[in-house]
Amino acid sequence: MHTFSDHTDEVFDIDFNKTGTKLASVSADGTGRIYNVLDNTCCATLTGHTKSISKVRFNGQGTKVVTASEDSTCRLWDVESGKEL
Numbered sequence: 001m002h003t004f005s006d007h008t009d010e011v012f013d014i015d016f017n018k019t020g021t022k023l024a025s026v027s028a029d030g031t032g033r034i035y036n037v038l039d040n041t042c043c044a045t046l047t048g049h050t051k052s053i054s055k056v057r058f059n060g061q062g063t064k065v066v067t068a069s070e071d072s073t074c075r076l077w078d079v080e081s082g083k084e085l
Contacts, residue, residue: 002040006033012054017062022079024065026053032067034079044082048075 009028016023016037023035032046032053046053051070058065064085068074076085 004033004035004040004042006042006045007031009052012052013056015056015058015065017058017079018060019062022058022062024056024058024079026056026067028052030069032056032065032077034065034082044077044079046075046077046082046084048084049073 007027007029011025011027014025021037023037026032030049033042034044036043049069049071053067053069055068056065063079065077065079066074078085
């Protein structure tokens with residue numbers, strides 16, 4: 001078992017891709033994180049929201065995640081690069 005502790009505030013939501021190899025998390029700190037579960041590393045930090053992020057979901061292929069924030073926006077991100085699409 002591994003604990004991911006990169007967020008600096010409460011974690012509101014997590015989602016695994018369908019193969020279980022990636023984990024996405026979002027937090028009151030206004031960031032999202034994508035982790036590689038196989039080696040327990042953070043592969044991307046999602047920054048751009050101006051308030052807490054409350055929801056995260058992978059797409060069916062596991063190539064993108066969508067985040068929803070209290071700043072009244074949803075953002076789409078590339079999983080590999082962590083860049084906003």
